[in-house]
Every structure is written in C-alpha cells, then in structure tokens.
Amino acid sequence: MAESSGTNGAPDGRRRGDRRAPRRDERRAPRDERSGKNLPRRIAWEVLLDVATKDAYANLLLPAKLARTHMAAQDAAFTTELTYGALRRQKFYDAVIEIASSRSIDAIDPEPLAAMRLGAHQLLSMRVPDHAALSETVAVVKRSAQKTAGFVNAVLRRISEATDDEWLARVTADSADTTRLAIAHSHPEWIVRALTQALKGHEREAGELEALLAADNVPAKVGVSALPGLIDRSELPGEATELSPIGVTLDTAVPRDVPAVADGRARVQDEGSALVALALAAVDAPAGIWADLCAGPGGKAAVLASVAAGDGTRLEAFDSSEHRVELVRDSTQALENVTAEVRDGRQARGPYAKVLVDVPCSGLGALRRRPEARYRRQPSDITALSGLQSELLDSALDACAPGGVVAYSTCSPHFAETVLIVDDVLRRRAKSGRDDVEILDAPAVLAEITGAEAESFASVTRGQGRFAQLWPHVHNTDGMFLALLRKAK
Known part of the structure; x- marks a missing residue:
C-alpha cells in the first residue's frame, strides 16, 4: 500500500484546485514510511552525505547498503530513486536551496545540506505528499544533527511553497542559454559546452543537446547480460533489451537476488558495454589468444571470454589495479x-x-548511472587522461597480431577522448613508418548485431571505415564510443 494520498483525496498529495503541476516521478513511498521506521530516507541521506564528504560512489555504496538491510523490492526502489534522483538534479536543487535558505551552499554544513537535497527531490520531483517529505526528512537529520533540524524544516517548507517549474523560472531568470541549460538539467557548464562540441564533432544535430542532457537524468534500468554458452537470456527474469541480443532489463534494485547473476552466468551490464564486446567478438580475425588490456571490473571481459570459449580460445585480462583484477576474477x-x-x-x-x-576516461557517457561524477570531473581531467589513452591504444596495436583487430572504446562522447585520440595515434604511427592500420566500419558491425540502422551509430568517416558512437538519448544506452582497427598482415 502506498503512502497516504494527501488532502481531500487528490491523488498526488495536492489539494483540489492547487495550481501545482503533477510530480515528475510517480513512485510512491513504501508502506515502511508510514510506520515511522524511515529506513529508505535514512539510507539515502547517508549515501548523499558520504558522496559529498568522502568522495564515495553512490553506485557502489548504495547496493551494499541495500544488500545488508534485505529490503523489500518496493522499499529498495524508493531508496534508489531518493538517492540517485537527489544526485542527478543536485545543481538545480542547490540553486533552489540557496534562495530558500538565503545562504550560499558553501555556508551550509554537509548534514543539513544532504537532508535539504533529499527533501527537495521529494517535494519537487516525486509523488510524495508534502507532509511526509517534510516530517520524515527532518526526522532523519534530527538523529545526527538535531540542532539543524529546525533550519532544515524551515528551508523545506519554503521550497514546498512553489512548484518545480516555478522554482526553475526563478533560479534561471536572466541567465544565458548555457547557464540555463546547466541549471535546468544539473550539469556543470563546461560539460554542457563539451557535449555541444561532441554532438557537432560526431556529426549530429546541435538541437539534440537538450534531449541528451535530459537523458542523463532519466534513471537507467538495471541491465544484465546473459553470458553466451552459459545461459540464454530467455532464462533470465526481465524484459529483453532492444539492442543487445544477450541482454535483459530487470525491475529490481538488487540484481544479486537473481541466481544467474549470483553464480556468474550473467553480469550486470549496460547494453552499450555489451555491444562493444560483442562487436569485437564478431569481427573476423586469425586464430589466437584474445586480450582485454583495461579489464576491470570485468563485464566486457566476461562477454568476450564467454564467446571465445565457444571456439576454445583463451582471454588474457589485465588491469593495473589489484582490486580491479579481483573484480575481473569475480x-x-x-x-x-x-x-x-x-x-x-x-x-x-x-x-x-x-x-x-576500454580506456580510463571522463565517464561523461555514463552520467545517468554515476550522477555524482558530473560534479567531480573538471576540464583538466580530459587533458590529463589523453596521454594515457593514446599510450594504451598504441600498446594495443603493437600487441595485436598481423590481421588481428583492436577495439578502442570509451564511456564518453567527448571528442578529445574519442575521435581525436584515434586520429592522433594513427597519424603518429604513420609518421614513424608504422602505417599498418585499417579502420573498419564499426556502425555496420553494430547494425548486424542489433538489427538497427547503421546510421544511428555513425560518427565520422575515415577512409573506408567509420567510428561508432552510442548516445543515451538515441539508443537508451551509456554513451559508448567504438573504433574497430585491423592490423595489416
């Protein structure tokens, strides 16, 4: 049973005649909230606090907390939306909180600020009655920072006095277009500019920008890949994915509850990541060992290895981190x-x-799954990573056998991490007398795997080949880039 529907029977907690727009999220609070246990909000607040103060990663911290509590599915889903929703729209909520509190965000202590972000998400974006969003959120902060509870209550009450759209108009009044988009979609301005350039560089329409930014704030369903030869996706619960022939989407926040995931026959994995591995596996190459040079945490390695096993082929997986190698083994x-x-x-x-x-990158293509990453990355990170990305691709080409194939991929559409890296490496190799690489038609390979039109994946053309770029707003996947490169015989 859902949380109380509110005053006078209005279905989303609004009074009849209230001019508020319907809430963006239709998920109601679970039964547990009416009992006063308040565990979902407590966990969400703890994760938000650790993300803000300890540089924790929500996608690692939250599943571990959910697993320890053995929450019911409805409670886990509510907790997940509270946490990720507050993180996805944090820039917008912070702008609202600054006005509602008459204080700079930097002047607010982390404990009450995490509670305000949590409360703002319920008030402005979820179908949670105002009285529950206020009282239960304040109750959470009372346990650890009682002196700030009154402040949190006052700020949240002021936020509740206007709708999401009304607050958006207020916080973006007289803003330049880039600033307006940055606040409205909770992206740092440099990322808005970078994605604008990425769309142009990959030969897509500039008008797609707002759809791309919006897609980063749409919760991604939990994707699972059935490892070929170990299990068929028809044996997994959930709905078959549209693009990946080995994927399903699960309606659960705890995928480890699925036996095939727990015993390693299936892997939690975004469709885009699965397609990168399947594309490399599908391209013809001489017999021989396969390799994954940046294998952690091991999702793509698992898909590659399961396909390779069908032909008796081995996979050697490497990573520079012992912890990530352990994840690959798992x-x-x-x-x-x-x-x-x-x-x-x-x-x-x-x-x-x-x-x-699959090189270390900014992760700008996976912001819907790791929303806090947008606030941690800086433009300087792109420059810092470019040297490593180039060196890794050069190493992969050197280690590739004649006639063999290299797949260069990133979870980012940023032009400086994708097309420019491949162009630069191939240019330098040619200049040094190693003009030994042919660019394959990656969109055509993806089209054959998925049944979708090759043009939907197309990036720039180089000679007879093309690079591929997946997009959250087009393919409903993470923003994976793929270049398939054949070494000359």
Missing part, C-alpha cells in the same frame, strides 16, 4: 578460459588475435 568466475593478472596495459606483449582497450 566477473569471470564461471569461465575457465580466462587468466586475470595485474599488469599495466601499456606493457602488453602479445601477439593477440583480438585486443580490447
């Missing part, structure tokens, strides 16, 4: 053709018939 626990070891991908030896180099 991801591939059900496979016997994988070795995983700590090694810098720039020291790959080979020769390998196929090489995946």
Whole structure:
C-alpha cells in the first residue's frame, strides 16, 4: 500500500484546485514510511552525505547498503530513486536551496545540506505528499544533527511553497542559454559546452543537446547480460533489451537476488558495454589468444571470454589495479578460459588475435548511472587522461597480431577522448613508418548485431571505415564510443 494520498483525496498529495503541476516521478513511498521506521530516507541521506564528504560512489555504496538491510523490492526502489534522483538534479536543487535558505551552499554544513537535497527531490520531483517529505526528512537529520533540524524544516517548507517549474523560472531568470541549460538539467557548464562540441564533432544535430542532457537524468534500468554458452537470456527474469541480443532489463534494485547473476552466468551490464564486446567478438580475425588490456571490473571481459570459449580460445585480462583484477576474477568466475593478472596495459606483449582497450576516461557517457561524477570531473581531467589513452591504444596495436583487430572504446562522447585520440595515434604511427592500420566500419558491425540502422551509430568517416558512437538519448544506452582497427598482415 502506498503512502497516504494527501488532502481531500487528490491523488498526488495536492489539494483540489492547487495550481501545482503533477510530480515528475510517480513512485510512491513504501508502506515502511508510514510506520515511522524511515529506513529508505535514512539510507539515502547517508549515501548523499558520504558522496559529498568522502568522495564515495553512490553506485557502489548504495547496493551494499541495500544488500545488508534485505529490503523489500518496493522499499529498495524508493531508496534508489531518493538517492540517485537527489544526485542527478543536485545543481538545480542547490540553486533552489540557496534562495530558500538565503545562504550560499558553501555556508551550509554537509548534514543539513544532504537532508535539504533529499527533501527537495521529494517535494519537487516525486509523488510524495508534502507532509511526509517534510516530517520524515527532518526526522532523519534530527538523529545526527538535531540542532539543524529546525533550519532544515524551515528551508523545506519554503521550497514546498512553489512548484518545480516555478522554482526553475526563478533560479534561471536572466541567465544565458548555457547557464540555463546547466541549471535546468544539473550539469556543470563546461560539460554542457563539451557535449555541444561532441554532438557537432560526431556529426549530429546541435538541437539534440537538450534531449541528451535530459537523458542523463532519466534513471537507467538495471541491465544484465546473459553470458553466451552459459545461459540464454530467455532464462533470465526481465524484459529483453532492444539492442543487445544477450541482454535483459530487470525491475529490481538488487540484481544479486537473481541466481544467474549470483553464480556468474550473467553480469550486470549496460547494453552499450555489451555491444562493444560483442562487436569485437564478431569481427573476423586469425586464430589466437584474445586480450582485454583495461579489464576491470570485468563485464566486457566476461562477454568476450564467454564467446571465445565457444571456439576454445583463451582471454588474457589485465588491469593495473589489484582490486580491479579481483573484480575481473569475480566477473569471470564461471569461465575457465580466462587468466586475470595485474599488469599495466601499456606493457602488453602479445601477439593477440583480438585486443580490447576500454580506456580510463571522463565517464561523461555514463552520467545517468554515476550522477555524482558530473560534479567531480573538471576540464583538466580530459587533458590529463589523453596521454594515457593514446599510450594504451598504441600498446594495443603493437600487441595485436598481423590481421588481428583492436577495439578502442570509451564511456564518453567527448571528442578529445574519442575521435581525436584515434586520429592522433594513427597519424603518429604513420609518421614513424608504422602505417599498418585499417579502420573498419564499426556502425555496420553494430547494425548486424542489433538489427538497427547503421546510421544511428555513425560518427565520422575515415577512409573506408567509420567510428561508432552510442548516445543515451538515441539508443537508451551509456554513451559508448567504438573504433574497430585491423592490423595489416
């Protein structure tokens, strides 16, 4: 049973005749909230606080907390929306809080600020009655920062006096277009500019920008890949994914409850990541060992290895972090053709018939899954990563056997991490006498796998080949970039 519907029978907590617009999120608070236990809000507040003060990652912290509490599915879903929703729209909520509190965000202590963000999300974006959003959120902060409870209550009451649209008009009044989009969609302005340039660079329409920004704030469903040869996706609960032939989407916040996920026959994975691995696996290459040079946490390695096992082929997986190598071993626990070891991908030896180099990147293509990342990244990070990305691709090409194939991928559409890296590496190789790489038609490979039109994946053309770029607002996947490069025989 959902939380009380509010005054005078209005279905979303509004009084009849109230001029508020309907809430954006139709998920109601679970039964647990009426009993006063308030565990979902408590957990969400703890995660928001740790993200703000300890640089924690919500996508790692929240699932662990949910698993320990053994929440019912409805409670877990509510907790997940509270947490990720508050993070996704944090820039907007902070602008609202500054006006409602008459204080700078920097002048508010982390505990009450996390509670205000949590309350603002319920008041402005969820179908939670105002009285519950106010009283239960204040109750959370009372337990740890009692002296600030009155302040939190006063600010949230002021926020409740206007609708989401009314607050948006107020906080963006007289703003330039980039600033308005940044606040409205809770992206730093530099990311708005970077995504504008990315759309142009990948030869898409500039008018898609607002749809792309909006897509970053749409909760991504939990995706799971059925590892080929170990399980068919028809054996998994959930709905078959539109693009990945091995994927399903789950209606659960705790995928480990699915036995096939728990025992390693299926992996939690976005469709875009699965497609990168499937594309490399699908391209013809000589017989030989395959490699994944930046394998952690192991989702793509698991897909590659499961396909390779069908032909008796081995996969060697590397990562420079011991912790991430352990994650790879866990991801591939059900496979016997994988070795995983700590090694810098720039020291790959080979020769390998196929090489995946999914390089460390800004993650701008996965903001819908890791919403806090948008507030942590800076433009300088792009420059800092470019040297490593180039070196890893160069190493992959050197380690590739004649006639073999390298897949270069990033979870970012940023032009400086995608097309410019590949262009720069191939230009330098040609200049040094190593003009030995052919660019394949990655969109055509993806089209064959998915059944979708190749043009929907198309990025720029280079010679006879093309790069591919997936987009959250077009494909409902993370923003994966893919270049398929064949080494000359």
